[in-house]
Amino acid sequence: MAWFLSKKPSGPAKTVKELGKRLVDGGLITQQQFDVGLSAVPSSKRTPETVIDALEEAGILTNFQADLTRNGEIETLVIGGYKLIYRNAAGAFARVYRAEDKNGRSVALKVLRGRHASDPQQVAAFEKEARMAAKLKHPNVVPILDVGSDDGRHYFVMEFVEGGNLRDFLTIRGKLSPKDAVGIALDIAEGLAHAMKFGITHRDLKPGNVLFDTRGNAKLVDFGLGGEGDDGADLRAVEYSTLEKATQAPRDDPRSDLFFLGSILYELLTGVPPWPSTSVRSERSSVSRYRDVTPIVDHAPDLPPALVSVVGKLMAWNPTSRYRTAAEAADALRSLAATLADVPEHTDLEDESSDLSLDGSAEERSGERPPPKLLLVENRPSKRGIITEYLSKRGFEVIGCDGADDALAMLELDPPDAVLVMGEALGDGLFGLFGTLKAQGAEGEPIAVVALVSAAQAKKKNALAATGTCRVLAQPASLRSVRSELFRALKRVLSESRMIRLRDYSQSTSGK
Structure with missing residues (x-):
């Protein structure tokens, strides 16, 4: 999996002790963090695999880190003191990772792909790019923070930009x-x-x-x-x-x-x-x-x-x-x-200031009448950032999670008012999660659910059996369409005690 990094992997850890030593000595986690994972596994069941699972379950290792650790590629996960968190983008020349520096700050790490690292011309070109961009300090340019190499792996470090491309x-x-x-x-x-x-x-x-x-x-x-x-x-x-x-x-x-x-x-x-x-x-x-x-x-x-x-x-x-x-x-x-600036617009961005308005004063809006809480199930950081920003500006309190298991756990701990499920990210797991959410709403407090399905999933749309509170929207779809579907579902289930007045975006306002 980490063939793109030139540092040679050492293979899977054969014992729990070896696993801990490699993780800690490599700087990926601390001894205290390893001990937390270790304590979660009964002594009789401790193997490198079960301990890795426990570290992942505890959030000490990300999915990306856990997969490479299982494959014996622990040493590839720290470059120049920067810990790789997950892969963010890939190109023919280099790959970009979300990483953490020694102070725990998120950064973007661009790493020259392994097949180019032995080519002096490609290495020189890569370093030239870094040297050029490092001169630029401007609000509309992503700054270069560091340039280096580690055991034949050439990289430079950029500010991590949260909102996607x-x-x-x-x-x-x-x-x-x-x-x-x-x-x-x-x-x-x-x-x-x-x-x-x-x-x-x-x-x-x-x-x-x-x-x-x-x-x-x-x-x-x-x-x-x-x-x-x-x-x-x-x-x-x-x-x-x-x-x-x-x-x-x-x-x-x-x-x-x-x-x-x-x-x-x-x-x-x-x-x-x-x-x-x-x-x-x-x-x-x-x-x-x-x-x-x-x-x-x-x-x-x-x-x-x-x-x-x-x-x-x-x-x-x-x-x-x-x-x-x-x-x-x-x-x-x-x-x-x-x-x-002063031209009235009637487009998909119309009425961007708010999709959800609260009756009452500003004090009431900020206190006893909270906005609807939305759980966004989306494992792609760039898309999650775009959707979160869009809906947050329109009156939702957005919380995110990566997959079906996380979503169900969060529903049990602190039920949201609505759930937006991104089918393209979940794959076939969409169908099981949608059915569970629908059944849960039928048995107890209803939940507004919108599933945005891919073109392939849309062919099996009937299997989802949409209802008034659990709706299905097929790609391609605009964020305005998603927002409208959330409105329609929420209109059916929001508690009257919250006194939230939803503006009806199902009706066209272009003539107003």
């Missing part, structure tokens, strides 16, 4: 209002403008390389490698190389970043990427893919003309027709944002 955000949310789309584009442009002060261009700008913090600020990550390597190799992303060669732009032209900023803004406004996603290199290097983009007004005919003009200038085929710098593009976006 723009690609996941778009998958869940779909298109945005002009105001929100321009706000995100402005954040990106500000980050690019700061980098350009140091002579740095991004060279790999795409939705997956834009992260959100918990305040909703967009931050750039993974500045790519531009120009030539030491041996003359072209290190640009395929998209950048194709664009610059076709338009006769110089290598690392700052205006290339603006073209791909325009492509992001295009998708934010329409919900449709300007070119279809593909991993096939020959398709990614096709000039017509970037030159023959469908006009944005074909997808969104009601966009303000000034906004259409800005997108058009960002994505102009001739580089000389684009904004000259990111700072200039940021100025244009900032001016545009000011004109959009």
